[in-house]
Amino acid sequence: MPAATQSSEMYIGLMSGTSMDGADGVLVDFSGAQPVVLAAAHTPFPAPLREAFGALQQPGDDEIHREAMASNSLARVYADCVAALLRTADVPAGSVTAIGAHGQTIRHRPGQYDGIGYTRQSQHPALLAELADIDVVADFRSRDIAAGGQGAPLVPAVHAALFGAAGETRVVCNIGGISNISILPATNTGRPVTGFDCGPGNALLDDWNQRHCGTPYDDGGAWAASGKVDTALLAQMLAEPYFRAPPPKSTGRDLFHPGWLQTLLEPLDDRQPPAVDVQATLATLTATAIAQDVQRYAPHAQRLIVCGGGAHNAFVMATLAQLLPHVQVQTTADFGVPVSQVEAIAFAWLARQCVRRAFGNVPTVTGAAGPRVLGAIYPR
Ligand SMILES: Nc1ncnc2c1ncn2[C@@H]1O[C@H](COP(=O)(O)OP(=O)(O)O)[C@@H](O)[C@H]1O
Ligand SMILES: [Mg+2]
Structure with missing residues (x-):
């Protein structure tokens, strides 16, 4: 044996x-x-x-x-x-x-x-x-x-055990249907681990992709990457009070479901953005919600380590890197643990x-x- x-x-x-x-x-x-x-x-x-x-x-x-x-x-x-x-x-x-x-x-x-x-x-x-x-x-x-x-989230203890390091602040981000972050202060500081749900991860992306492309997800984020971000729509999305609420906080499909998006699109009447632009905007929302939480709650983070299926979305990953120029954006696979x-x-x-x-x-x-x-x- x-x-x-x-x-x-x-x-x-x-x-x-x-x-x-x-x-x-x-x-x-x-x-x-x-x-x-x-x-x-x-x-x-x-x-x-x-x-x-x-x-x-x-x-x-x-x-x-x-x-x-x-x-x-x-x-x-x-x-x-x-x-x-x-x-x-x-x-x-x-x-x-x-x-x-x-x-x-x-x-x-x-x-x-x-x-x-x-x-x-x-x-x-x-x-x-x-x-x-x-x-x-x-x-x-x-x-x-x-x-x-x-x-929720319940994963930060394990994020800390697997990815915490002396000498640098790290943020571990899981991009599942909903995204959540664990903020891991340098282990030699003794400061506590914190974390919370940032907002929608893949949930809205998957729903929109299923509705317009008939597939369960936007492989590699290629469809999103071929669209144009609608900045007015993005601003409206980001006005959702959840994003401003202080932690501790957690969310789910109770809030971020297709109807949530629909209430933002409906008033646009015949000025609806093309479906592909909505996908680009949703993917940017996923990345922006995470990035602004990192800036707000972990301004000294040197590294953002991403896991969950969202790590396969190259558009979301590239947008994260763009929004956080001073942070090294990696995945847990870079540390030997597959993202799934x-x-x-x-x-x-x-x-x-x-x-x-x-x-x-x-x-x-x-x-x-x-x-x-x-x-x-x-x-x-
Ligand atoms: N190749 C890929 N390209 C883009 N997105 C992907 C890819 N593979 C998986 N995903 C995304 O990851 C999701 C699954 O992630 P997962 O970590 O299992 O989330 P959850 O914990 O919410 O089930 C899929 O629904 C899809 O949105
Ligand atoms: Mg899953």
């Missing part, structure tokens, strides 16, 4: 973010000083599941039934992803301590209504435990929200924290009253 299979420090992380493209999974060995990824897999969502979760982002009829059916399907997607990981690494299910499964966010409303609000990550962890025969840890965000926090693995590694780590009854949130990020053990365990 390879040494890794004897370890009791193996965890699986499963992430399916607001892009709703599928599940990114990693099998991680935490027995060493740094986590080692033994296998990685991506299991795409079947089109009907993507549509079902898309519809569940907004209120609608018979939601409880539709959500339950979608969560059953998601458990099967997750179980396929787990099987692929175990096959690739040649590791038996019994060697894995737990799976950290994020679920699919269908509402994210922390702090609203009664001051606590709620978040919902749809999934069926009991079915996943049944199918995978491995303990499953789920519902990572609710406890932080119960403690007065945003429940970072968030999944974080959920493997969060599962391990829960199993060990160790804290998972960073209160300086989420605004929670204090550190908390995150997640609920569904035994195999």
